[in-house]
Every structure is written in structure tokens, then in C-alpha cells.
Amino acid sequence: MTNTGGPDVRKKDLRRPTIGVFDSGVGGLTVLRALVHHIPDADYLYFGDTARLPYGSKSAATVAHYAVGAIHHLQEQGAELLVIACNTATALALDDIRAASRVEVIGVVEPGANAASSASRSRRVVVIGTDATISSHAYRRALEARNVAVKEKACPLLVPLVEEGWIDHPVTEQVARIYLDEAFSADAREADVLVLGCTHYPLLKPLLRRIAPSHVTIVDSAESTAHDVARQLQIHPLPPSQEAERRVAPRLKFFATDSAEKFKKMGTRFLGLPVEDVLHVDLKE
Ligand code: DGL
Helix, strand or coil: CCCCCCCCCCCCCCCCCEEEEEECCCCCHHHHHHHHHHCCCCEEEEEECCCCCCCCCCCHHHHHHHHHHHHHHHHHCCCCEEEECCHHHHHHHHHHHHHHCCCEEEECHHHHHHHHHHHCCCCEEEEEECHHHHHHCHHHHHHHCCCCEEEEEECCCHHHHHHCCCCCCHHHHHHHHHHHHHHCCHHHCCCCEEEEECCCHHHHHHHHHHHCCCCCEEEEHHHHHHHHHHHHCCCCCCCHHHHHHHCCCCEEEEEECCCHHHHHHHHHHHHCCCCCCEEECCCCC
């Protein structure tokens, strides 16, 4: 993990760490969902920049500016470790975020690339994401550094379809089919891994599983990131005598830059848990 110059969370007794999770909106709740599953005995602060999304069509400078403001807020609220759940923010602004952070920062691209590299036998992988993530070539760089050839494919229509709730809808299936046919064409026919390089895509996993070539393994960067965070925090399975402690519900607190009510409604669908404690925040430009 890159040293951010902040306190090393691995050396602290983070029996119950406070983990800050940042995303452009509600999509990052798929990452929070995976984190809560793997690290239930933690406190979570989630920041969704719902007033300024989508990030996927914005420039690196704008995304970095927004993200740095948000992570300052999470640190002021007590985050001891930051997870950048947003693929676009990780791809475009991870260096700026790390430079501005007092605490350790984990993005989603490296864990996703690691998992894809481990899963690929053919050493050829397809990555799908927003326009901005794909144009940044962040996944390409991370995978080529692991000797994996990459075909990148922007799938900008999938985010609005998921937000519409059309996760198992014929229109979404048709759109995804067009994207994947193109992604797995020509030199990418031998690709044996599909990386879901966007917060929203885990909700489409059953649909994508159905339409992706059957030999392809799907790597969900939300899951890979949660594994990585658990590893970084050196969280090991508890002995059976302490299992009850592990079952203590995680504490979740949310910040949204647009309406708290809207966040609650939409967030519950992405998190798969009730989203209750939401505060509206107004970040000064
Ligand atoms: N969170 C973004 C990502 O993972 C998708 C939504 C957006 O464009 O803001 O790339």
C-alpha cells in the first residue's frame, strides 16, 4: 500500500476502525455492502456526492477537486482509513486524493487489477467502466504492469439504467449485449476475465453473467477492494467464542450533497440494508 505520510493504520489496534468510504453518489454503496460483509465490526462513514454526479463524464481536474473536498469532510468526521469506492475518482484522482489525505487511502483499481490478474489464464482481460475511467487507462496501466493484455470498453448507458432500477430489464440486457459483443470481439475473443470497473455494475452481475461468454470469470472490484481492506487491516476470522462480537451490527453514517431523503430511498436498493442516518452536507466550492 502506498504510504500517504499519515498514521499507519496497520500498526494501530483497529479492532473497530472508522472507515470512510467515498463515491460520486449511491453506486459506492455496492463497495460499502462488500466492506460490511467482510468487516462487520467497524464504523463506516459514507460520503455520496449526489449533487455533483455523474463523475464518469467529467474531467480529471474537476473530479480531483470534488473528491479532495469530500475526503477532507470524511477525515474531519473521524475516518481513520479511506476507501475510494468510485472507479472514476480512483482512476482520475487517486494521486491527488492521497496527496491531500492524512490517512491511508485505498482505491478500487489496484485490487480489481490484482484479482483479474490472478483469475486470468489467457492473460487477456476485458474491463468495462465509465467514459472517464476507460479514457484514463488506469486499469490498462495496472493490468499491463501485471503482464495482462487489456481491452477497455466504456459502457456509459449502464449507470443511468441501473439508477432507473432496470437491473433485470430487456432494454438493459440489449444494451449490455451490444457493449459486451463489442468488448469481446477481435483480439479480445480469448479474454477470460471481465472486470466490472464501475460501482453500479455489481448490481448487473446476474445479467452480465448470463450474456458474457461462458468461459469468462467476472471480477467485481467492489468485492476485491473489500478483501484488500480486510487484509490491510489484518482482520482474521475470529475464534468461535468471539463470533457473537463479530455479529454486532456495523454502525453506518451517511453524508449526501443532494437530498437526504432521495439518498435514503435509492441507497437502500444499492446497499441491500436500510439507509437511515443520512446528513445533508453542503461543500463550499
Ligand atoms: N461511481 C462512478 C464509478 O464508479 C459511476 C457513477 C458516476 O459516473 O458518477 O465510476
